[in-house]
Structure formats: C-alpha cells, structure tokens
Amino acid sequence: xxxxxxxxxxxxxxxxxxxxxxxxxxxxxxxxxxxxxxxxxxxxxxxxxxxxxxxxxxxxxxxxxxxxxxxxxxxxxxxxxxxxxxxxxxxxxxxxxxxxxxxxxxxxxxxxxxxxxxxxxxxxxxxxxxxxxxxxxxxxxxxxxxxxxxxxxxxxxxxxxxxxxxxxxxxxxxxxxxxxxxxxxxxxxxxxxxxxxxxxxxxxxxxxxxxxxxxxxxxxxxxxxxxxxxxxxxxxxxxxxxxxxxxxxxxxxxxxxxxxxxxxxxxxxxxxxxxxxxxxxxxxxxxxxxxxxxxxxxxxxxxxxxxxxxxxxxxxxxxxxxxxxxxxxxxxxxxxxxxxxxxxxxxxxxxxxxxxxxxxxxxxxxxxxxxxxxxxxxxxxxxxxxxxxxxxxxxxxxxxxxxxxxxxxxxxxxxxxxxxxxxxxxxxxxxxxxxxxxxxxxxxxxxxxxxxxxxxxxxxxxxxxxxxxxxxxxxxxxxxxxxxxxxxxxxxxxxxxxxxxxxxxxxxxxxxxxxxxxxxxxxxxxxxxxxxxxxxxxxxxxxxxxxxxxxxxxxxxxxxxxxxxxxxxxxxxxxxxxxxxxxxxxxxxxxxxxxxxxxxxxxxxxxxxxxxxxxxxxxxxxxxxxxxxxxxxxxxxxxxxxxxxxxxxxxxxxxxxxxxxxxxxxxxxxxxxxxxxxxxxxxxxxxxxxxxxxxxxxxxxxxxxxxxxxxxxxxxxxxxxxxxxxxxxxxxxxxxxxxxxxxxxxxxxxxxxxxxxxxxxxxxxxxxxxxxxxxxxxxxxxxxxxxxxxxxxxxxxxxxxxxxxxxxxxxxxxxxxxxxxxxxxxxxxxxxxxxxxxxxxxxxxxxxxxxxxxxxxxxxxxxxxxxxxxxxxxxxxxxxxxxxxxxxxxxxxxxxxxxxxxxxxxxxxxxxxxxxxxxxxxxxxxxxxxxxxxxxxxxxxxxxxxxxxxxxxxxxxxxxxxxxxx
Numbered sequence: 001x002x003x004x005x006x007x008x009x010x011x012x013x014x015x016x017x018x019x020x021x022x023x024x025x026x027x028x029x030x031x032x033x034x035x036x037x038x039x040x041x042x043x044x045x046x047x048x049x050x051x052x053x054x055x056x057x058x059x060x061x062x063x064x065x066x067x068x069x070x071x072x073x074x075x076x077x078x079x080x081x082x083x084x085x086x087x088x089x090x091x092x093x094x095x096x097x098x099x100x101x102x103x104x105x106x107x108x109x110x111x112x113x114x115x116x117x118x119x120x121x122x123x124x125x126x127x128x129x130x131x132x133x134x135x136x137x138x139x140x141x142x143x144x145x146x147x148x149x150x151x152x153x154x155x156x157x158x159x160x161x162x163x164x165x166x167x168x169x170x171x172x173x174x175x176x177x178x179x180x181x182x183x184x185x186x187x188x189x190x191x192x193x194x195x196x197x198x199x200x201x202x203x204x205x206x207x208x209x210x211x212x213x214x215x216x217x218x219x220x221x222x223x224x225x226x227x228x229x230x231x232x233x234x235x236x237x238x239x240x241x242x243x244x245x246x247x248x249x250x251x252x253x254x255x256x257x258x259x260x261x262x263x264x265x266x267x268x269x270x271x272x273x274x275x276x277x278x279x280x281x282x283x284x285x286x287x288x289x290x291x292x293x294x295x296x297x298x299x300x301x302x303x304x305x306x307x308x309x310x311x312x313x314x315x316x317x318x319x320x321x322x323x324x325x326x327x328x329x330x331x332x333x334x335x336x337x338x339x340x341x342x343x344x345x346x347x348x349x350x351x352x353x354x355x356x357x358x359x360x361x362x363x364x365x366x367x368x369x370x371x372x373x374x375x376x377x378x379x380x381x382x383x384x385x386x387x388x389x390x391x392x393x394x395x396x397x398x399x400x401x402x403x404x405x406x407x408x409x410x411x412x413x414x415x416x417x418x419x420x421x422x423x424x425x426x427x428x429x430x431x432x433x434x435x436x437x438x439x440x441x442x443x444x445x446x447x448x449x450x451x452x453x454x455x456x457x458x459x460x461x462x463x464x465x466x467x468x469x470x471x472x473x474x475x476x477x478x479x480x481x482x483x484x485x486x487x488x489x490x491x492x493x494x495x496x497x498x499x500x501x502x503x504x505x506x507x508x509x510x511x512x513x514x515x516x517x518x519x520x521x522x523x524x525x526x527x528x529x530x531x532x533x534x535x536x537x538x539x540x541x542x543x544x545x546x547x548x549x550x551x552x553x554x555x556x557x558x559x560x561x562x563x564x565x566x567x568x569x570x571x572x573x574x575x576x577x578x579x580x581x582x583x584x585x586x587x588x589x590x591x592x593x594x595x596x597x598x599x600x601x602x603x604x605x606x607x608x609x610x611x612x613x614x615x616x617x618x619x620x621x622x623x624x625x626x627x628x629x630x631x632x633x634x635x636x637x638x639x640x641x642x643x644x645x646x647x648x649x650x651x652x653x654x655x656x657x658x659x660x661x662x663x664x665x666x667x668x669x670x671x672x673x674x675x676x677x678x679x680x681x682x683x684x685x686x687x688x689x690x691x692x693x694x695x696x697x698x699x700x701x702x703x704x705x706x707x708x709x710x711x712x713x714x715x716x717x718x719x720x721x722x723x724x725x726x727x728x729x730x731x732x733x734x735x736x737x738x739x740x741x742x743x744x745x746x747x748x749x750x751x752x753x754x755x756x757x758x759x760x761x762x763x764x765x766x767x768x769x770x771x772x773x774x775x776x777x778x779x780x781x782x783x784x785x786x787x788x789x790x791x792x793x794x795x796x797x798x799x800x801x802x803x804x805x806x807x808x809x810x811x812x813x814x815x816x817x818x819x820x821x822x823x824x825x826x827x828x829x830x831x832x833x834x835x836x837x838x839x840x841x842x843x844x845x846x847x848x849x850x851x852x853x854x855x856x857x858x859x860x861x862x863x864x865x866x867x868x869x870x871x872x873x874x875x876x877x878x879x880x881x882x883x884x885x886x887x888x889x890x891x892x893x894x895x896x897x898x899x900x901x902x903x904x905x906x907x908x909x910x911x912x913x914x915x916x917x918x919x920x921x922x923x924x925x926x927x928x929x930x931x932x933x934x935x936x937x938x939x940x941x942x943x944x945x946x947x948x949x950x951x952x953x954x955x956x957x958x959x960x961x962x963x964x965x966x
C-alpha cells in the first residue's frame with residue numbers, strides 16, 4: 001500500500017499535465033556548469049522553482065536571475081527571507097522552503113546527493129520523490145547517486161557532464177608557502193580563527209567565510225578576496241556547496257570534522273566537493289594540505305583526481321504523509337519505516353526532537369486537541385534552531401509561539417519587536433556578533449510567517465535591518481582582526497602587539513608607510529622599493545601600502561576621466577601615457593585608423609574602473625585621429641558624390657592618406673583631374689593627400705603604421721626638411737609610406753620630388769634642356785650628389801660641353817634629359833624602382849605617342865599637373881587656341897640621305913596648322929642662324945652601335961657650319 005501511495009504522490013503533479021513531464025538528472029563533479037544549465041533551462045520556461053542547499057547559494061543565484069528577468073518577476077524564499085513580488089514567475093529557494101503547492105513548468109533541485117545526509121537528507125529525498133514540474137524536472141548532483149536515482153525514478157533521463165578543468169594534487173605546503181589565491185579549509189570556528197590569525201601575521205591578511213555568516217557578511221568577506229585586497233581565504237566546508245570564487249588552490253587544514261554528533265574522518269566525496277572549488281571555468285586547480293594536517297592519503301587523492309567514488313547505498317527518508325489527529329499520532333507517523341529498499345531513516349531532525357519534548361507537556365497536549373491545532377504545533381516545531389544553544393531554550397520558544405497562536409490567534413507584536421531589538425546591537429567581539437546573527441535569523445524566520453503576525457511586513461523589515469547592521473559590524477570586526485589590522489612594524493622581529501601601520505600616498509605618487517617610502521605609484525601600478533627591509537618585512541609593508549592604494553586608485557580614475565587632452569600622449573612602443581605615466585597600450589584594430597585600447601593590468605582596478613579608463617582614452621584617441629586626419633574625412637565626403645572617386649578615396653583611407661607607387665598606368669587623365677579637384681594628387685611616385693605630409697599627420701600615421709607592423713615607431717624627420725639622409729633602422733617600406741622618396745643617398749619629401757620631377761619632365765619632354773640653376777637648392781641637396789639624385793628620379797645630367805682649344809668664352813651650360821628607361825611608373829607599390837608595364841627599354845628611339853599634347857612650361861605645376869614627363873600613355877587636356885595633337889610622331893623627322901624633309905605641318909593627316917593663311921614653313925627654316933642666338937646651346941643624342949651618325953642630319957649640318965666658321 002505504501003509503495004502504491006508513494007508512486008501516486010510522486011506523479012500527482014505530472015499526471016495533471018497534458019503530456020508526461022520530463023525528468024532529467026544532470027550528474028558530474030564540481031565545475032561542470034550544472035547549476036548554470038539549470039538556471040538557463042528554468043528561465044526558458046514560463047515559470048519555475050529551483051532549490052539550493054544553502055541560503056547563501058539561493059541569494060547568490062537570485063541576484064543572477066534578477067539581472068536577467070528583473071525584480072518584478074523573480075522571488076527569493078528561504079527560511080529567514082521572503083521576497084515574493086505579485087508577478088513572480090521564477091523562484092530561487094532553499095530546498096526546505098520550496099513552495100511545492102505552486103504549480104510551475106520547471107522544478108530543479110541542486111546537490112541532490114545530499115539525500116544521503118543523515119540530518120537534512122530526508123528533505124532532499126522528499127523533493128526527489130515528490131517535487132515535479134509540469135513540463136520539466138531536473139536534479140543536479142554527483143555521480144554517486146546514479147544507481148539509487150535510477151532505481152527510485154526509473155523514468156528519469158541521466159546525463160553525465162565532465163569537469164571543465166583539471167584538478168590535481170599539489171601535496172602539503174606550509175602556510176607561508178601557499179600560493180596566492182588559495183583557500184584554507186578548516187572544520188571548526190577555533191581552527192578558522194587560528195589559521196586566519198597566522199596568515200594575517202605572515203601573509204598580510206585573509207578573508208573569512210563560515211556557514212554561520214549572514215549573506216551580507218559573507219558577500220563582504222568574499223569581496224575582499226575577489227577584489228584582491230587579500231590573497232587568501234579561510235573557510236569552513238561551507239564553500240563546498242557551489243559558492244563561486246576565483247580560487248586556484250584549496251588547502252585542507254584538517255581531515256577530521258564534527259558532524260553534529262561525533263568527530264569523524266572526512267569522506268573522499270566530501271573532500272572532492274571542497275577541493276573542487278579550485279579552478280573555475282577552463283582554469284585548472286590544485287589541492288593539498290597545510291598547517292598541522294598530514295598529507296592526503298594516496299587512495300583519497302586518486303579518487304579526487306579521477307572523480308571516482310563509492311556509490312550511495314541508502315538515502316535518508318522521513319515520512320511526508322503525516323497523521324495530525326494528535327501529537328502522539330504525529331510522532332508515530334514520523335517514526336514510520338521507509339516504504340522501499342534504498343531508503344533509511346536518518347537522524348531525528350530538530351523539529352522532530354522539539355515535537356517530542358513539547359508532546360510531553362500537558363498544557364501543549366490540551367491545546368493540540370484537533371487536527372488543525374496539531375498541524376500548527378508541527379509548524380511551530382519547524383522553527384529552525386540556528387542558535388544551537390544545547391539547552392531547552394529553543395523548545396521553550398516553540399512552545400510559547402504555539403501557546404500565543406492558540407490563545408491569541410497571533411504573536412504579540414511588542415514581544416517580537418522587543419526580541420528583534422535585543423539582537424540589533426553591534427557591540428561585542430566576533431563570537432558575540434555571530435550569536436546575535438543566529439538569533440536574528442530565528443526571528444526573521446518567525447516574522448516571515450505572515451499568518452502568525454498582524455503586521456508581518458513591519459517585523460520583516462526590522463529583522464532585515466537588524467541583520468544588516470550586525471552583519472556590517474561583523475564584517476568590520478573580521479576585517480580589522482584578520483586583514484592587516486595589526487601588521488608588523490619596520491623591525492626585523494614581528495610584534496603581535498604593534499599598532500597598525502600608517503600608510504598614505506603623496507601628491508607626487510610616493511607611497512609612505514610609517515614615514516618610510518616603500519614605492520611609487522605610476523599611473524595605476526605600484527612599484528615597490530626593493531630596499532624596504534628583508535623579505536618578510538617587505539611583504540608586510542607592501543601589504544599596508546596596497547591598503548592605502550585601495551582608496552587612492554578610485555580618485556585617480558576620476559582624475560583621469562576629467563583630465564584634458566594635453567595630459568595624454570603616445571609613446572614609440574604604443575603605450576598611452578597620462579601625465580607621463582603609462583596606463584594603456586594600443587592593439588591593432590579592424591582598420592589602421594581604428595586601433596584598440598587595452599588598459600594595463602593592475603591589481604587595484606576592477607572591471608568597471610578599467611572600462612571607464614578605456615572609454616576615456618578611446619574618446620581622446622578618436623578625437624586625435626579625427627583631428628589630424630581630417631583631410632581623409634573631407635575627401636571621402638567629396639568622393640561620395642562620384643562613383644569613380646570612391647575607389648581611390650577608399651584606398652587612401654586604407655593607406656592613411658598616402659599610397660606609394662606610380663599612378664600613370666592606373667589613373668587616366670580625366671580621373672586625375674577629378675582627383676585633383678577634391679584634393680588628391682596622383683603623381684609619378686604616389687597617390688596622396690598633400691595634407692598628410694604635414695608634421696602632425698605624419699607623426700600619427702607613423703604611429704599607426706608601426707602599430708600595424710608590430711614594431712616601435714621610427715623617428716620621423718622634423719617639419720620643414722626637404723631631404724634627409726636615410727635614417728638607420730627604418731623598416732622596409734616605412735619611408736615611402738610616410739612620403740619620403742628614395743633618391744640615391746638621400747630621401748626626398750614626396751611633394752617636393754613630385755614638383756621638381758614634373759617640371760624637369762616638362763622641360764625634357766622633347767629634347768635635353770638646360771638644367772635650372774636652383775634644382776639643387778630646391779631639392780635640399782649638395783651639388784656633388786645632384787647627378788645621383790636626378791638619376792634616381794629618372795633624369796640624366798649631362799655636363800657642360802668643354803670649349804675648343806682656340807675658343808673664347810664660358811663653357812656651355814649643363815643639360816638635363818629624361819631617361820627613357822625610367823619613363824612611366826617609377827616605383828612599384830612600396831617604393832621600389834620598376835619599369836612601367838609595357839614601357840620600352842631605354843634608347844633614343846621613340847615610337848608613336850598617341851594623344852600627346854604640347855604644353856608650355858609651368859614652374860608651379862604639381863606632380864599631378866606635370867604629366868608631360870610621365871610616359872607615353874597619358875593625354876593632357878589641350879587649352880583653347882593651342883596646337884592640335886601631333887599624329888606624326890611615329891614617322892621619321894627627316895627623309896634621310898639628301899632627300900627633302902617634308903614641312904612640319906604636313907603629314908598623313910594634312911597640314912597641322914597654317915600661319916597667317918599659308919602653310920607653316922619647315923621647322924628648319926624657322927631656326928635662326930647660330931650667330932643670332934643669344935646664348936650657346938648644346939645637344940646630346942645616342943647613336944646606333946652599328947652605324948655612325950647620319951651625315952645628312954641637322955646636327956651634322958650644324959657641326960659642319962661651325963667648323964667652316966672656325
């Protein structure tokens with residue numbers, strides 16, 4: 001009959017659903033993400049309840065759920081605390097406080113292996129057998145419960161999840177040798193205090209976590225550890241139940257624990273539950289022993305590392321079908337034997353013991369004379385005994401509550417208020433405050449029963465305020481005692497009675513402890529002074545200095561946020577400085593002009609503070625880039641109106657305003673004019689914006705280029721320089737990208753090189769021309785290296801012709817001519833010399849030049865405008881009234897060997913133009929006699945290797961005339 005009743009009760013909720021509810025067990029060791037999975041699944045349903053083994057866990061996960069769903073939709077129910085909004089859909093509870101009378105889609109129970117606990121296990125077993133969600137039910141726990149769970153819940157699906165990180169044994173270690181971010185576990189308050197005191201003296205302090213702490217105190221203590229104010233945590237086994245902290249190593253101070261009845265050895269499964277707190281997410285963890293604890297047995301180590309433990313053989317059980325006809329009947333039903341194999345009675349719980357005592361009192365038996373009153377008696381006995389005074393005070397309290405409820409219908413408000421007021425005092429030591437917290441928890445549980453008090457909300461608020469006040473006081477006591485409260489002075493020998501060290505940070509950033517400088521603050525980093533005493537003293541002094549910096553760093557963050565742009569600068573190694581101190585580094589971003597900012601790591605900054613710093617620096621850097629590279633934005637805005645201009649503008653953005661390499665083969669004359677109209681120059685050496693050659697844009701471009709190239713920023717020449725010797729250590733391609741054209745022994749500034757090369761190209765477009773006298777000064781080079789510079793730019797310098805022996809007068813002027821092998825694209829992408837694709841090798845012969853038009857010299861012509869010297873493929877618009885394009889370039893200029901030369905204007909297309917109504921005379925007839933020229937002229941040509949000069953050429957005729965006159 002009991003088996004049938006149990007099965008019917010277990011499926012009562014699911015049978016009401018439209019389809020069978022899914023029951024799933026997710027089992028595995030610690031750090032498998034089970035709890036995260038359950039919360040995610042619950043929030044995906046329309047409603048749900050999840051039960052946790054500790055109030056601390058319920059509160060922690062309640063906050064997580066509120067962050068996702070909001071306070072209006074999430075409830076918290078524990079024995080002492082009830083936050084239930086009217087529209088609550090999702091409930092975070094302790095297992096004992098789960099409202100199973102509420103029908104929800106999802107139900108979950110965490111740490112289900114606690115079914116085997118002899119004290120509380122019957123509650124977990126009851127939830128395992130009876131708690132069901134309408135759609136889905138999930139049980140989370142260790143693998144040890146798998147066989148019994150499958151036997152008791154055969155329809156359950158079982159999923160095993162592996163641990164996300166590795167857990168390994170590190171062996172024993174002294175307290176002074178424990179690595180940072182360690183948790184030391186003890187099993188009594190006395191052990192916790194002793195170890196915490198030793199760590200304070202030797203390692204600078206620790207946080208303390210015990211099960212008796214309120215959530216507020218526990219969170220404050222954990223914050224000390226999480227914020228790295230201290231590197232160590234001393235705790236009881238309360239941290240084993242899913243409390244998430246950044247622990248790298250767990251050290252056992254003892255392998256014995258008192259379970260409430262007797263001292264006993266720690267089980268391997270219990271040790272694994274605690275050791276599993278080491279490591280989080282994908283980060284590995286270690287465990288070991290410390291203090292007076294011996295090394296862990298090899299068998300236990302193997303089980304913990306392999307997550308292999310003996311399976312549970314029985315689960316604690318207590319009858320949940322109670323008989324309320326009277327106190328004796330109720331006691332008999334509580335003593336009923338388990339209905340199925342695998343279940344066993346555990347220890348008598350506190351409520352059972354309390355009922356046994358009250359049932360012996362005649363007054364109570366007289367009052368419990370009906371089913372409703374017996375049920376009420378049972379509810380009053382379930383008031384938890386958080387104080388654990390080991391006397392009959394808790395039994396008397398429950399009896400008084402029951403008497404008031406029967407006689408008065410409610411509890412006297414003044415009595416409840418008075419009891420809460422007695423607990424709301426903050427004087428006393430740590431143990432006194434913890435005892436008061438335990439008492440407040442009892443009265444908070446009573447105040448949470450709205451059916452017991454007329455103004456329950458008022459007393460709930462008073463109990464909560466009292467708990468917060470005592471919790472804050474307890475946190476202050478713990479911090480003062482165990483966190484550098486009485487750190488050692490600057491002496492070789494430690495003195496426990498020494499006063500607390502005084503520490504401060506001066507305006508100059510010097511950290512002073514007891515009048516002695518121990519280091520400096522640079523930015524948000526602390527640089528200790530290596531000469532601050534011996535190693536042990538230095539550690540303690542630096543710990544005091546860090547405490548001073550905890551209050552200094554928030555001020556510095558605020559100062560940085562309000563600082564002007566002049567306070568920030570970039571360094572050659574891509575660091576950002578604030579008032580000269582490095583605070584962040586640049587990282588390559590998605591595009592060269594959008595680098596990323598990474599705040600330098602500091603133990604004194606939390607995530608929110610680092611983000612505030614990053615946002616300020618990002619705003620400053622974005623404004624600087626926008627200001628110094630404003631020409632790029634202006635050009636892009638203009639280019640957006642014409643599709644043909646968008647490509648070059650986009651390429652310029654990629655190259656930060658200057659793309660090395662000739663543009664003759666890629667940019668036609670029409671596009672070149674359009675580009676010039678919006679400020680872009682398409683020259684023989686680069687496509688660029690002239691504004692990018694100014695000092696500030698060049699410095700910023702050098703920084704961004706070096707960041708992308710992952711090298712330090714080379715030194716950029718100062719403004720006003722036209723040519724510089726090639727600096728040592730410049731990376732390949734840096735000079736061309738910055739706008740410096742390699743020209744033999746020097747680098748020429750791009751705009752100057754383009755301008756001079758364009759003018760020389762125009763002068764030599766048909767024949768060698770006289771070298772302008774100011775070329776060397778305009779290029780900023782000495783005369784002795786000018787030939788080599790011009791050679792690199794694509795020109796040949798011809799020395800002056802010497803006078804004959806019997807001649808009188810100055811020698812002929814130096815001439816310059818274009819190197820035909822260098823016509824066209826001068827540089828490849830990146831600035832390396834190259835022949836333009838399709839260009840003919842260097843010689844004096846010139847093929848047809850289609851579309852070429854004559855232009856007069858223009859000394860102010862930019863490289864974009866001096867297109868006549870840039871090769872045969874370009875065509876320049878002809879101004880009105882000028883010559884028409886010549887179409888006879890491919891024909892010989894002379895017929896040769898005495899044949900008549902055709903007039904210049906005549907060719908295949910007829911006369912080129914007429915001069916005042918008649919055909920233009922031949923070119924030779926227009927030349928003035930040699931003696932009529934105002935200055936001497938010289939010429940150069942390259943003859944054939946196989947034939948001598950043509951005796952009928954104009955040059956030969958002039959040579960003969962000169963000889964005749966001589």
